[in-house]
């Protein structure tokens with residue numbers, strides 16, 4: 350649905366904000382673009398909705414060359430692409446309902462249609478009773494919900510989220526991301542989510558591209574990138590379990606075990622300990638969730654009993670590396 354091919358963006362001062370980006374986002378996908386400050390994330394978003402043109406390369410939405418659009422065609426495309434921002438972008442002098450109504454008013458929608466639609470949109474984001482309030486009377490999470498309702502006003506099929514949760518505390522981030530995931534599921538929205546936070550990607554994204562100095566240094570499913578990061582820039586953003594653990598002088602064999610799905614919640618270690626007579630020490634580890642999956646990464650110290658049989662059994666339960 351979205352495709353970037355060999356995209357370069359060089360600003361007037363000669364700075365290459367994007368230096369040859371290729372990526373594609375499928376319809377209905379939640380796609381994360383992660384990178385540190387200055388990586389080129391905002392530039393990339395601005396290319397998607399035609400606010401900037403690539404210096405070279407092609408940006409396509411549904412096969413349409415975005416840079417070639419102007420006037421009415423560009424306005425039509427922008428109605429299909431909703432956007433939410435880190436600082437919410439609400440007008441402080443307008444009520445919540447008026448903020449949400451704005452894109453409809455600009456689009457020339459009749460007042461009666463607008464009012465019914467605003468009611469539906471506010472209900473959709475859980476703010477049905479807040480329409481008469483002003484943004485200053487809302488919490489950060491509520492403000493972002495207003496931003497989402499406004500972004501949905503023109504009935505887009507793509508939602509761009511530019512650091513949409515970066516100003517929110519973790520709990521509020523969680524609930525706004527849950528809403529974004531729900532919109533993806535229930536409305537079939539294609540979502541491109543720009544962030545510098547791996548946790549955000551982990552909670553909602555299907556696939557992710559890691560942007561560094563204007564280039565995609567790694568991309569893939571969230572499970573692949575999160576659990577087996579290859580690029581140094583990705584590894585620096587993700588604390589790889591066991592990697593930063595202090596070297597332990599363990600008297601026995603040390604292995605790393607990765608478990609996925611149901612195996613995470615099974616009594617794998619105790620079963621293998623009983624069967625092989627091997628003792629397990631847990632030297633490092635974490636257990637967590639990816640969007641629709643669970644994972645466990647453990648560094649284990651094995652001693653006593655039949656260690657070789659224990660390692661083989663671990664290999665059947667999950668993935669073992671030295």
Ligand SMILES: Nc1ncnc2c1ncn2[C@@H]1O[C@H](COP(=O)(O)OP(=O)(O)OP(=O)(O)O)[C@@H](O)[C@H]1O
Pocket residue numbers: 360361362364365366384385386387388389390391392393
């Ligand atoms: N209009 C512009 N003119 C010149 N340089 C720019 C312009 N916009 C962005 N840049 C530069 O391009 C690079 C990428 O900027 P961009 O805002 O896309 O990064 P980012 O990953 O979104 O970072 P942040 O998270 O800090 O916003 C930066 O070095 C920035 O200074």
